Amino acid sequence: MDVSSKTISEIDESKEKEDLKKLEAVFFVSGRFLSMQELITFTDLNPLIVKELIEKLREKCEKEDSAMEIIEKNGLWKMDVRQEYSYIINKLATGSAEFSKAEQETLAIIAYKQPIKQSVIIKIRGNKAYDHIKKFVELNLLKKKKVGHTHELSLNDDFYDYFNIDDPDNPLKKIEESLKK
16 A cells, blocks of 8 residues: 555644644633643643644634634643633623632622631631632632731632633722623
8 A cells, every 4th residue: 555645744634633623622621721731631642742732723713713712821721712702701600600609709709808808708608618718729719828817818810810800900890891791
């Protein structure tokens, strides 16, 4: 059997398309920032290929004028909805989303009142708020600083990335604007 160079390039192109789909699926399902190691683990691809595919996926999103974009921050990558379409996501988000209604309420109070003592949050929200705070700290959405016998809670920079908010000086402005649409 004679394998021509055209056949080899077609095989290479087909493999690259398949790898690109794999990477896109990983980004889509994860919904969070991923490290290069995680991308390698989930795709079973070599780091050089993953880097090349990230760039191709970024170009694909731009070329196709997609509502999606690839964001890179501190060596981590994430596929997200472009800022101008985040209002749609906010309309779709319900209490059955990633966070329970109770968790959303706890986070909203912290975002609005920050910096706020953990003891105050517990008085307002009850003992379940300890679990909420723990989850948000693990997700790097909150900063927790020891102050006396309690902790002071404030939003971490990742909070703004996670919720696709541009203005860290006024996080509620963007949320309020998106809810009005």
